[in-house]
Amino acid sequence: MDYDLDELDKGIIKCLTKDGRISFAELSKKMNVTEKTIRLRYKNLCDREIIDVVGIVNPIALGLKAGAIIQIKVKSKSISTVIEELMNIDIIRYVTLTTGEYPLLVQITVKDQEKITEVLKEINQIEAVTDINTIMQLEVYKNTFEYIFT
Template identity: 25%
Template sequence: MKLEKNCIDSQELSGMDREIALMLQKNARMPFTRIAEILGVSERTIRMRVAQMQESGILSLVGVINPIKVGLNVQTFVLLAAEQHSLEEVVAQLKEMDEVRFVVLITGEYQIFAEVMTRSYEDLSQWIIQKLNKIEGIQKTNVMPVLKKMKSSYNFVK
């Protein structure tokens, strides 16, 4: 079986933990009693294994909200080049903005990548003018609204 890049190899999780993770990845609301029944172990064992995976940071059980269904219709990727001495302050300001959902440091021509969600293109324009352009230390940006999402996956265990 060919694994996608950045997927956890089955060797990194024990057999049972891998099976539990696969089931919860497909249906995070699957009852532990059902998982225990499928794997032939006690519900207590499943509860303990899930708790261990959560404590170790391997597993998080969260609800994934469809942004469009809550009115966030415009997804935008933003690349930012910043002055080296301003990098941490630029990131700190981006992290405080409600519109910014994701921020990482990257290599290359730009040092920062951010994902921004807004209700409309007008809101995106206002965010750029009223917030982004006021951050000192940004040398240049590349603002890329998403035209069409082609793939979105949360399946990291294969």
């Protein structure tokens, strides 16, 4: 899957992260290339799974006003099993393997504190989970989907 992004690819990605609804015609003007070139590059970026253009939900507009980051400790040699179980909990929107005392971290955005409690109880039912540390999100000041190429 090695693919070196050139400046045109990076420019397309940058524009799409700011406005996923921008037309190929507008992109071609901004990038100073033909619309056909934009179409081909866009298709290539999608085919290589470098980009996936999706609608981004505003959770507050949907009534999802409570968020938590949950750190999870697991029994030795159980990480893969726990990851699979966490991925099957629909309300969990992010699962990552981390370094440190808690090797797994998940993120949820829900309607209220009661729903956070329900999710914590569900995670606690996973047999290989040994400890949970919950970080409540009080306010989000920045949540971007832009990637900076350096």
